[in-house]
Amino acid sequence: MLFQRKQILCTNCGFLCWFIQHVSGEGSYKHWEIGKHIRNDFQAGTFSGVTENAETEEDLHFCCLRYQWVWTSGSKSRSDYANADDVRKPRRCIYYIGYQPSFSPEEHKELQREAQTRATVFKATLLGALIGAASAILAQILYLIFVS
16 A cells, blocks of 8 residues: 555544534534543543533534434444544544644634635645756757757
């Protein structure tokens, strides 16, 4: 293999978030940031990744904002279903971005877009500089050939 992605932990990723919905399953849902202490508790095995807020009657469970896996506490009938043990394991992920406290999952997505844009601009600028340098060298060679 020429290139192999390094193994990462979902608990270190900025796309790990709470998926929050009313216990009835009705109505809208939202994604919220998961704090560092909950991430640490989950990775240590002292938290299951699922909880319920009795005041608002909402279910909260871990979610990958880039949908690399879907949380399940029951049977895993699909290959992308993951439970707490699966999420705690190192995995290879093309969307991984390091978690930065106080940034929402959507803001992490924007940070990733900005990083990709910067990389694309850098590559385009470098390619332009290489083409310009090659053109200048070719022009000098042609000048020397035809003038001499």
